Amino acid sequence: MTAHRPSCREMLGSLSEYLDGELEAELCAAIESHLSECENCRIVVDTLRKTITLYHQHAEEDPQLPAEVRLRLFKRLNLEDFLSHSR
Amino acid sequence: MTNKVDPPLSIEALRRGDRAEFARLVELYDAYIYRLALRILGNPQDAEDVLQETFIKALKHLPSFDGRSSLSTWLYRIATNEALMLLRKEKGGMISLDEPNPNDDEEQEPIQIVDWCCLPEEMLMNAETKKVLDQAIAQLSPALRVVVVLRDLQGLSTRETSQILKISEESVKTRLSRARLQLRQWLSEYFHQQYGLENLAS
Numbered sequence: 475m476t477a478h479r480p481s482c483r484e485m486l487g488s489l490s491e492y493l494d495g496e497l498e499a500e501l502c503a504a505i506e507s508h509l510s511e512c513e514n515c516r517i518v519v520d521t522l523r524k525t526i527t528l529y530h531q532h533a534e535e536d537p538q539l540p541a542e543v544r545l546r547l548f549k550r551l552n553l554e555d556f557l558s559h560s561r
Numbered sequence: 562m563t564n565k566v567d568p569p570l571s572i573e574a575l576r577r578g579d580r581a582e583f584a585r586l587v588e589l590y591d592a593y594i595y596r597l598a599l600r601i602l603g604n605p606q607d608a609e610d611v612l613q614e615t616f617i618k619a620l621k622h623l624p625s626f627d628g629r630s631s632l633s634t635w636l637y638r639i640a641t642n643e644a645l646m647l648l649r650k651e652k653g654g655m656i657s658l659d660e661p662n663p664n665d666d667e668e669q670e671p672i673q674i675v676d677w678c679c680l681p682e683e684m685l686m687n688a689e690t691k692k693v694l695d696q697a698i699a700q701l702s703p704a705l706r707v708v709v710v711l712r713d714l715q716g717l718s719t720r721e722t723s724q725i726l727k728i729s730e731e732s733v734k735t736r737l738s739r740a741r742l743q744l745r746q747w748l749s750e751y752f753h754q755q756y757g758l759e760n761l762a763s
Contacts, residue, residue: 482672490738496719514761517676518745524678525745526713528685532694533714536600539592543609547591548584550613551620556584 480504482515493523570632575623583623587616590633593715594640600710601644603699611647615640630724637717638725641707648703673749674761684756697747705740712737 480488485505491497492505509516548557567585574582591612598611618639626635677685684690698706698714711722712733719737723730753760 486672486742487735487738490741491734496734514672514674517674517678517761518672520678521675521749522741522745524685525748526741528690528694528748529709529713529744530716531686532691533716535691536596536714539595543595543605543612544591546609547587547613547616551583551587551616553580553584553587556581556588 480508482508482512482518485515486518489519489522493519493526572626572628572632575632576626578624583620586619586632590636591616593633594636597637597640597710597715598644600698600714601641601703601707602647603695607644607647611640611643614643618643634721634724637711637715637721638727641711641725645703645707670746671762673746673753675749675753675758676761677749677752677756677758680752680756690751693748693751697744700747701740701743705736705743708733708736709740709744713741 485508488497488501488505492502497505509519545554545557548554570586570589571579571582575586594615595608595612598608598615599605602608602611615636619636622639626632630638698709701709707726708722711717711725712719717725719730719733722733726733749760752758
């Protein structure tokens with residue numbers, strides 16, 4: 475019995491888990507076999523991987539909590555006296 | 562400020578309503594909660610509202626915190642629910658909130674085949690692209706947006722995300738997959754237009 479080789483569209487739904495390394499070995503092998511022969515899908519996989527990487531990088535650069543936002547939060551919670559100790 | 566390591570939070574003290582301990586809890590998690598809300602809502606004022614509401618609710622409900630999930634998961638759940646509630650409220654009003662693909666329509670779109678992954682870093686991560694990354698997140702439906710924010714931006718695991726949203730781990734994976742594929746589609750369209758790269762889909 476030959477393993478089912480997924481079509482381009484069939485493969486799409488599994489790519490996210492494939493890139494997270496969470497896909498079972500058999501499905502990984504089917505995807506890799508498809509990728510070895512399909513240039514378009516290789517581009518999709520590469521750009522999906524890069525999309526995830528860009529968001530990870532973007533998240534690392536996110537602004538910190540502004541000091542005045544923290545101050546208003548502590549005031550709203552009636553905790554200002556504790557804030558002054560920690561700053 | 563001292564350099565000594567702070568002792569872990571005492572759930573007992575928090576349940577008793579110990580104010581100093583609650584202040585430590587707030588200080589430990591306020592930045593995480595703020596970023597989470599900002600990423601879901603895309604607006605600093607709304608994020609601040611969610612931040613405040615989260616800790617007001619936490620203060621109120623701490624005496625009945627059962628410890629079945631971790632404190633951080635519990636706080637994230639409150640914050641995520643607050644953010645989603647705010648989104649729903651805004652959607653119900655006159656504020657336009659694009660909801661381009663409420664169903665599985667994206668499955669029918671042509672798959673964008675643009676080889677942009679090897680563009681130089683300064684083209685991929687400049688100020689303009691960062692804006693596009695944020696806009697793409699904002700275009701996702703709330704159900705997909707929340708998952709990609711928790712998993713790919715806040716760096717939480719599938720399991721933590723499933724506990725926060727009270728959905729199965731399978732659903733987290735499915736939604737994350739759909740969200741990432743949509744983001745990839747939009748980024749491909751953007752890079753295709755911005756840098757004139759060939760689109761093999763057309």
